[in-house]
Amino acid sequence: MKPFQYRLAKSVPEAVAALAQIAEARPLAGGMTLIPALKHGLAAPAALVDLGGIASLRGVSFENGELVVGAMTTHAAVAGSPIVNERLPALGRLAGGIGDPQVRHRGTLGGSVANNDPAADYPAGCLGLGATIVTNLRTVSADEFFTGFFSTALAPAEVITSIRFPVPMRAAYVKFANQASRYATVGVFISQSANAVRVAVTGAGRSGVFRAGEMEQALAKDFRPETLPAHCVALDDLNTDLHASAEYRSHLINVLARRAVEACMGAPSRHPVRHGGAYAF
Amino acid sequence: MTTKAVEGERHTIQVTVNGKRQAAEVDSHTLLVEFLRESFRLTGTHVGCDTSQCGACVVEFEGNSVKSCTMLAVQADGGRITTIEGVGSREALHPMQEAFTECHALQCGYCTPGMVMSACDLVRKNPSPSEAEIRDWLDGNLCRCTGYNNIVRAVSEAAQALASGAQAGVKSGA
Ligand SMILES: Cc1cc2nc3c(=O)[nH]c(=O)nc-3n(C[C@H](O)[C@H](O)[C@H](O)COP(=O)(O)OP(=O)(O)OC[C@H]3O[C@@H](n4cnc5c(N)ncnc54)[C@H](O)[C@@H]3O)c2cc1C
Ligand code: FES
Numbered sequence: 001m002k003p004f005q006y007r008l009a010k011s012v013p014e015a016v017a018a019l020a021q022i023a024e025a026r027p028l029a030g031g032m033t034l035i036p037a038l039k040h041g042l043a044a045p046a047a048l049v050d051l052g053g054i055a056s057l058r059g060v061s062f063e064n065g066e067l068v069v070g071a072m073t074t075h076a077a078v079a080g081s082p083i084v085n086e087r088l089p090a091l092g093r094l095a096g097g098i099g100d101p102q103v104r105h106r107g108t109l110g111g112s113v114a115n116n117d118p119a120a121d122y123p124a125g126c127l128g129l130g131a132t133i134v135t136n137l138r139t140v141s142a143d144e145f146f147t148g149f150f151s152t153a154l155a156p157a158e159v160i161t162s163i164r165f166p167v168p169m170r171a172a173y174v175k176f177a178n179q180a181s182r183y184a185t186v187g188v189f190i191s192q193s194a195n196a197v198r199v200a201v202t203g204a205g206r207s208g209v210f211r212a213g214e215m216e217q218a219l220a221k222d223f224r225p226e227t228l229p230a231h232c233v234a235l236d237d238l239n240t241d242l243h244a245s246a247e248y249r250s251h252l253i254n255v256l257a258r259r260a261v262e263a264c265m266g267a268p269s270r271h272p273v274r275h276g277g278a279y280a281f
Numbered sequence: 282m283t284t285k286a287v288e289g290e291r292h293t294i295q296v297t298v299n300g301k302r303q304a305a306e307v308d309s310h311t312l313l314v315e316f317l318r319e320s321f322r323l324t325g326t327h328v329g330c331d332t333s334q335c336g337a338c339v340v341e342f343e344g345n346s347v348k349s350c351t352m353l354a355v356q357a358d359g360g361r362i363t364t365i366e367g368v369g370s371r372e373a374l375h376p377m378q379e380a381f382t383e384c385h386a387l388q389c390g391y392c393t394p395g396m397v398m399s400a401c402d403l404v405r406k407n408p409s410p411s412e413a414e415i416r417d418w419l420d421g422n423l424c425r426c427t428g429y430n431n432i433v434r435a436v437s438e439a440a441q442a443l444a445s446g447a448q449a450g451v452k453s454g455a
């Protein structure tokens with residue numbers, strides 16, 4: 001690993017100041033993506049500004065009908081949060097299905113969303129719920145935040161402080177997990193609120209997480225699994241890699257979306273087993 | 282591309298390792314696992330991959346199992362760390378270690394320290410886990426030898442032993 005400077009920030013302004021002052025400085029959250037990237041030489045920042053000492057970035061609250069989750073809240077803390085599991089259990093289960101326990105003990109919401117891995121789970125949760133990403137500078141809607149493959153609307157030295165999730169009438173996330181990493185080969189998050197149905201797909205798109213508009217329209221008219229269109233995303237927009245072809249991903253989008261609708265409707269999941277590959281929440 | 286030489290820095294950290302509080306100097310880029318193995322010679326914590334997937338390096342940090350290959354030593358400043366050397370002793374194995382021995386839950390032993398650290402974290406949080414919960418929890422610990430069945434059995438037996446030990450403790454007023 002290349003040497004770098006390390007700064008432990010005590011507050012958000014302190015972190016932002018350090019990021020602005022030191023050229024090629026990066027925030028460090030749980031390190032579950034950044035540290036492996038440093039080891040492999042995929043990232044070689046001059047400095048890491050550790051957000052781990054900023055207590056105000058951790059925790060969950062319920063304010064004005066929205067669940068507010070601090071950027072440094074770990075996946076394990078979200079999965080185990082009574083407020084999350086009461087108000088938005090689909091989000092708690094999404095967090096509890098990320099990686100493995102040790103990844104969940106360190107990895108954070110802010111880190112996952114800032115990284116926008118095309119196979120990550122939280123981006124689907126944010127887009128599927130119409131969340132608002134709050135930074136030290138502004139608020140950005142999830143629709144505008146995720147701008148493509150590993151890219152976001154974040155400016156240099158901009159730090160995510162929390163994410164606000166509106167609470168829908170019902171929601172579910174279903175992923176077909178990669179056996180080794182648990183990243184989504186495909187994952188589908190569906191939510192239904194009084195005025196909208198949102199369907200967000202992760203793991204499948206060549207430019208990362210996206211909304212499946214045709215599915216949203218079909219479900220807005222008639223919220224039943226039968227109404228979902230098959231192969232509603234152009235194959236050219238879907239990813240082919242060693243885990244799955246674009247055709248297979250296209251098939252999975254439909255299958256997982258149906259399971260997510262069933263889960264929203266309260267049907268007992270036929271696919272509850274994690275180690276079988278697919279699992280419904 | 283400009284290449285710039287970034288000077289590494291040294292940091293003084295305070296950590297409590299296996300109950301002993303100590304100060305140490307580390308580079309900012311020293312991994313926690315390197316620090317434990319090289320500064321303290323706690324070589325029971327292994328490194329089995331460079332992708333944060335195998336779990337051979339699992340230690341307990343502030344009450345949670347973590348991958349010490351994916352944490353910087355500086356991030357552990359002020360914290361409590363328990364490694365496999367802090368679990369039981371040669372003379373008196375921890376019930377989890379006892380159960381691994383009894384159930385033939387190891388062959389080469391490379392994964393075992395991480396497996397035991399992870400399993401101890403599980404039974405602390407969930408004293409009577411089901412088989413599915415054990416398998417689910419051990420997702421981040423790979424074993425190339427055993428095929429996992431004996432490991433799952435060992436964790437289950439250890440959980441029972443720990444529970445009945447706790448019961449006995451309550452009955453005898455301990
Ligand atoms: C074995 C393994 C399995 C995994 N499985 C899954 C999985 O199944 N699903 C899944 O979704 N993810 C998975 N992950 C990724 C995991 O969720 C990471 O925790 C996450 O992607 C990054 O979060 P972090 O807190 O560790 O961030 P870090 O690694 O510390 O940072 C990631 C990036 O985000 C930036 N950053 C961090 N915080 C902020 C902030 N508040 N504001 C602005 N920028 C910030 C950093 O500078 C860096 O560029 C896995 C990781 C591993 C190692
Ligand atoms: S050495 Fe493989 S996960 Fe740490």
Ligand code: FES
Binds near residue numbers: 393425
């Ligand atoms: S006993 Fe050899 S890797 Fe597990």
